[in-house]
Amino acid sequence: MSSSEHSSPVAVITGASSGIGAAAARSLYPAGYRVALLARRLDRITSLADELGDGAIAIEADVTDRDGLVAAAERVKAELGGADVLINNAGVMLLGPFSADQRDDYRNMIQVNLMGAITTTEVFLDQLKDGGGDIVNLSSVAGRTARSGNGVYAATKWGINGWSESLRQELLPDVRVTLIEPGVVDTELPTHITHEGTREGVQKMYDAATVKPEEVAEIITFALTRPRHLVINEILLRPADQLG
Numbered sequence: 001m002s003s004s005e006h007s008s009p010v011a012v013i014t015g016a017s018s019g020i021g022a023a024a025a026r027s028l029y030p031a032g033y034r035v036a037l038l039a040r041r042l043d044r045i046t047s048l049a050d051e052l053g054d055g056a057i058a059i060e061a062d063v064t065d066r067d068g069l070v071a072a073a074e075r076v077k078a079e080l081g082g083a084d085v086l087i088n089n090a091g092v093m094l095l096g097p098f099s100a101d102q103r104d105d106y107r108n109m110i111q112v113n114l115m116g117a118i119t120t121t122e123v124f125l126d127q128l129k130d131g132g133g134d135i136v137n138l139s140s141v142a143g144r145t146a147r148s149g150n151g152v153y154a155a156t157k158w159g160i161n162g163w164s165e166s167l168r169q170e171l172l173p174d175v176r177v178t179l180i181e182p183g184v185v186d187t188e189l190p191t192h193i194t195h196e197g198t199r200e201g202v203q204k205m206y207d208a209a210t211v212k213p214e215e216v217a218e219i220i221t222f223a224l225t226r227p228r229h230l231v232i233n234e235i236l237l238r239p240a241d242q243l244g
Contacts, residue, residue: 008055011224012036012076012083014063014120015090017044019187020138023217024087029056031221036076036083038063039090055080063090063116069123082127085224087136088117088160095150095202096195105194106152113156118163125175134176134224137164141183141236145244149198157181168233176231178223183238186210211239 011028015021017039025035025048034055037045045058057079061072076083091113094105117137128135142150143157161179168177190206193199216237223232 008032008034009084010034010036010076010080010082011085011087012038012072012124013087013089014038014061014116016048017041019089019189020182020185020213020216020220021087021089022048023213024089024220025052025056027214027217027221028085028224029053031225033085034080036072036080038072063120064111066119066123069120073123073127076124077127082130083124083133084128084131085134085136086121086124086128087138087220088120089136089138090116090120091138091156091189092192093153093189095153095193096198097149098151102152102195109152109156113153114159114163117160121167128175129171132174132228134178135164135167135171136178136180136220136224139164139179139181141181141238141242141244143181144236147244172231176228178220178232179234180216180220180223181234181236182211182216183242184210185216186212208241211237 011033013021013024013035016025016037025037029035029052037049037058038061039045040062042060049056049058059072059075061068092109094109096102121135137160139160140157142154143161146154164177164179171177184206190199190202193202219235
């Protein structure tokens with residue numbers, strides 16, 4: 001591993017300020033991982049790093065800013081010895097009807113959900129290849145099933161799915177690639193929706209049935225802690241009463 005001089009591997013987590021990202025940090029740290037917490041909200045990840053303790057660092061970073069990601073990778077290398085795991089978790093879900101009124105939301109989703117994961121991986125890839133590593137890409141049930149009102153969001157997640165499969169083939173056996181496709185998870189995502197009618201409808205669905213971020217984090221930790229000769233390539237999960 002790239003941090004072989006240390007006793008524990010290093011996991012870089014994007015979108016670590018809340019939801020699945022923060023939960024993944026809290027799950028991986030007691031499992032023996034050091035963690036680099038990347039997010040735009042520095043106050044939140046600083047508090048989380050302080051909560052976790054030694055071996056946890058907070059790095060303010062925006063996945064749409066490649067220069068910022070390069071600086072983050074340099075810090076991970078200098079302070080932790082390099083990344084062994086990259087969890088591409090940063091994302092936004094700006095659902096709404098397809099119209100010119102939503103065009104800024106569409107571009108934001110493509111830049112964060114798809115290009116953000118691709119750029120972060122490109123920046124950290126050399127560290128991950130240094131002795132063998134893992135990439136975990138957070139997709140969605142929407143990467144399998146498109147619905148009215150989620151077209152561009154689904155497009156970003158379908159894109160993540162296709163890219164992940166190609167990456168899996170290209171990087172094996174040196175770097176393992178795992179794709180996680182959650183259904184409804186209890187996170188902040190619905191609160192960011194700008195289209196009021198859509199936001200209200202989505203919130204009702206979230207109120208009815210959700211998986212906890214900690215439950216997704218447990219699955220991520222399980223996949224990462226399998227023996228190196230075994231890779232869990234794809235995990236689809238939903239609340240038990242979520243139909244689609």
